[in-house]
Amino acid sequence: MEKKDKELIENAVLASTRAYAPYSKFKVGAALRLSDGQIILGCNVENASYGLTNCAERTAVFSAVAMGRTDFDKLAIYVDSDDFISPCGACRQVLVEFSSKLKVMLINRQKKVHETTAAELLPMGFTKENLNQH
Ligand code: THU
Numbered sequence: 622m623e624k625k626d627k628e629l630i631e632n633a634v635l636a637s638t639r640a641y642a643p644y645s646k647f648k649v650g651a652a653l654r655l656s657d658g659q660i661i662l663g664c665n666v667e668n669a670s671y672g673l674t675n676c677a678e679r680t681a682v683f684s685a686v687a688m689g690r691t692d693f694d695k696l697a698i699y700v701d702s703d704d705f706i707s708p709c710g711a712c713r714q715v716l717v718e719f720s721s722k723l724k725v726m727l728i729n730r731q732k733k734v735h736e737t738t739a740a741e742l743l744p745m746g747f748t749k750e751n752l753n754q755h
């Protein structure tokens with residue numbers, strides 16, 4: 622594995638420690654690498670009004686956008702679980718908004734890696750190109 626991917630994984634693990642998940646206790650970490658190598662962290666942020674929870678993936682994406690950056694290269698998602706946790710439907714839609722080519726790494730507790738892409742996670746997704754057709 623490339624050194625920069627190892628670094629991305631370490632950052633996703635770090636981000637998971639920052640999760641605010643007092644209700645589910647399910648701590649998710651996301652690390653989003655931009656085209657210049659900069660890494661933006663995201664964690665899930667829960668709320669007593671459960672439906673207001675923001676997933677780790679969207680936290681990272683929204684944080685990057687707020688920094689004026691949408692040049693996403695690769696996203697790493699880590700959960701301390703035997704399973705690979707893949708983004709929820711809402712997060713998949715948000716990822717595809719910026720790049721269907723976005724590379725995605727799912728990382729489990731054993732630090733095994735499953736490589737995929739935003740397009741693969743959301744086949745036949747609704748995009749801005751569809752909006753321009755009407
Ligand atoms: N969660 C994420 O942050 N990302 C995912 O990909 C799946 C789910 C969070 C939302 C909630 O805080 C907790 O995990 C349990 O669903």
